[in-house]
Amino acid sequence: MRLLFGMILGAALTIGLAYVHDSMYAPLPPSPPPAASEPRPLVNWDVAGTLAHRLSAAARAQWERLTTR
Numbered sequence: 001m002r003l004l005f006g007m008i009l010g011a012a013l014t015i016g017l018a019y020v021h022d023s024m025y026a027p028l029p030p031s032p033p034p035a036a037s038e039p040r041p042l043v044n045w046d047v048a049g050t051l052a053h054r055l056s057a058a059a060r061a062q063w064e065r066l067t068t069r
Contacts, residue, residue: 018043
């Protein structure tokens with residue numbers, strides 16, 4: 001049980017800290033591309049959001065398929 005809790009906590013901390021880093025140090029998307037010496041985002045949040053939406057929609061569809069039988 002502790003192992004599962006530790007894994008979930010570690011994943012949540014990793015995602016949370018990446019988000020904090022990107023929101024504090026990375027430029028906003030409409031700005032021009034950063035130079036090599038400027039900080040860049042760690043995560044492409046648009047792609048991550050799209051992937052999370054598709055995953056949740058697939059899980060909902062699967063759940064509906066399983067519960068309507």
